[in-house]
Ligand SMILES: Nc1nc2c(ncn2[C@@H]2O[C@H](COP(=O)(O)OP(=O)(O)OP(=O)(O)O)[C@@H](O)[C@H]2O)c(=O)[nH]1
């Protein structure tokens with residue numbers, strides 16, 4: 001992977017007093033390729049490259065730190081910085097509130113419905129009483145899918161026989177807010193070009209006043225991740241990202257742009273189809289995996 | 293005057309990045325760049341000012357040659373051939389989680405039904421929550437037969453039943469829906485391989501997501517390795533997707549892209565043409 005390529009390159013310069021420009025350019029090219037292969041947005045890769053190159057040429061490794069480690073550290077630091085730092089941001093669920101409302105939004109087939117149930121289990125394990133609301137009137141058997149997952153996780157679920165998504169969300173919260181202290185609303189897939197669906201999302205958020213709006217993003221999404229994330233963010237301010245399907249070989253570089261463009265931190269990753277396959281986000285291991 | 297490496301280096305670098313920003317996989321963009329380099333360096337032109345036009349023409353040719361692969365597949369021809377042999381055509385739909393297989397099957401069912409063919413759908417995703425119910429709804433709306441089992445049944449057995457049903461009833465086509473799966477899951481890929489062996493389908497159709505970036509290559513390559521992809525359908529093209537996956541998929545498997553999914557409705561399936569992609573990249 002990139003680690004080995006960087007090691008063999010930097011072995012060449014072990015004797016050098018400062019890191020020479022030609023070698024830095026070589027290293028940066030390797031990093032660029034790794035990031036592009038990981039689906040990081042082209043412009044972001046170019047911006048990052050400039051910063052890494054500048055730091056590599058201007059900075060002196062601290063005494064005793066080998067050049068190789070220092071170059072790698074610069075790359076890691078820049079990427080972790082982009083993700084919002086080493087600390088993972090917590091979910092805004094407060095047990096003292098009457099009810100915490102979480103909305104899951106995102107493109108088609110990203111894993112929203114499955115993640116709703118995973119998140120329910122995660123919160124149940126932390127002592128919360130979680131309810132699930134289906135607010136997807138479009139997808140065939142969307143309500144049935146959420147019902148089956150809710151049963152598996154042992155959470156109350158509310159579905160509404162209507163073609164109005166906002167009504168589904170509002171009535172769902174109404175129905176579950178007394179018995180639950182967290183309500184997770186599963187919405188229909190949509191994209192930034194579907195104006196009425198984006199409007200619908202705005203109206204839904206206005207009515208249910210969510211404490212968390214999480215963008216569910218598939219790790220396989222490529223160069224358009226940033227644009228879509230930005231559009232969702234404009235419609236309803238995002239408070240976080242859940243990056244799914246990291247159990248596959250997809251690197252999830254699109255998430256970097258999603259974070260960079262919206263400021264919404266990655267809070268969880270999905271690592272499989274089972275309801276236990278949800279982990280808290282760890283920026284350092286994500287970056288390590290990104291660089292291969 | 294002859295084109296030198298220096299003459300084209302910058303424009304080829306730019307081209308490579310342009311392909312990548314269109315979601316063409318890095319290795320595919322690099323390989324196209326190498327082909328162009330080979331073709332262009334040493335080529336004779338009237339003057340240096342000709343170079344941009346020559347590069348563009350070469351790019352178009354390179355893209356078209358990838359997108360018009362050796363293998364030619366026509367859905368209706370495959371169905372007709374099976375009919376002539378007095379048996380139902382079996383089309384198996386495969387791909388990773390959430391790529392749009394089930395929705396695409398509904399669209400293909402409508403396409404075939406509108407052409408006068410009798411269609412059976414096999415609900416061979418026996419794993420995911422409400423996968424069967426999702427197809428039940430589609431089948432009911434479309435007025436086609438659905439052959440299903442119970443959640444947890446052996447997928448190959450359900451699909452096989454559907455084929456037997458189609459044979460006994462003289463139906464023209466069986467569309468087999470399979471569970472989405474990560475190609476990194478060896479057990480699931482082996483299960484798919486077994487299903488292919490049992491069904492002997494006329495076509496294995498890879499359903500890819502146009503929103504996918506580099507992963508499209510690994511998806512196509514691995515599915516091709518395990519079950520062999522005859523052709524592909526790329527979905528969610530309407531979702532502001534670049535569509536570079538068409539190049540990635542065809543380059544690594546030689547399988548042609550037959551259709552593009554351009555929405556969630558039953559008619560949202562349009563015939564893929566190589567020009568469509570070339571225009572997007574060069575237009
Ligand atoms: N391998 C893997 N599959 C996942 C993961 N999360 C979800 N899936 C699968 O992805 C597919 C789509 O999941 P859904 O939950 O239906 O996605 P969705 O975003 O609700 O889809 P729409 O509502 O149609 O937009 C299903 O097959 C899930 O089992 C994950 O982390 N890893």
Ligand SMILES: Nc1nc2c(ncn2[C@@H]2O[C@H](COP(=O)(O)OP(=O)(O)OP(=O)(O)O)[C@@H](O)[C@H]2O)c(=O)[nH]1
Pocket residue numbers: 108109139189387388389390391392393394395396417420423470471472473527528529530531552553554555556560
């Ligand atoms: N906009 C758009 N959405 C699509 C298209 N094709 C499928 N979808 C949507 O993508 C989501 C997933 O579609 P499915 O057909 O359930 O995907 P799948 O591959 O069968 O999913 P799994 O069986 O869970 O692996 C649904 O919300 C579909 O409506 C398309 O061409 N355009």
Ligand SMILES: [Mg+2]
Pocket residue numbers: 112113114136139142186187188189
């Ligand atoms: Mg859903």
Ligand SMILES: [Mg+2]
Pocket residue numbers: 393394395417423469470471472
């Ligand atoms: Mg399906």
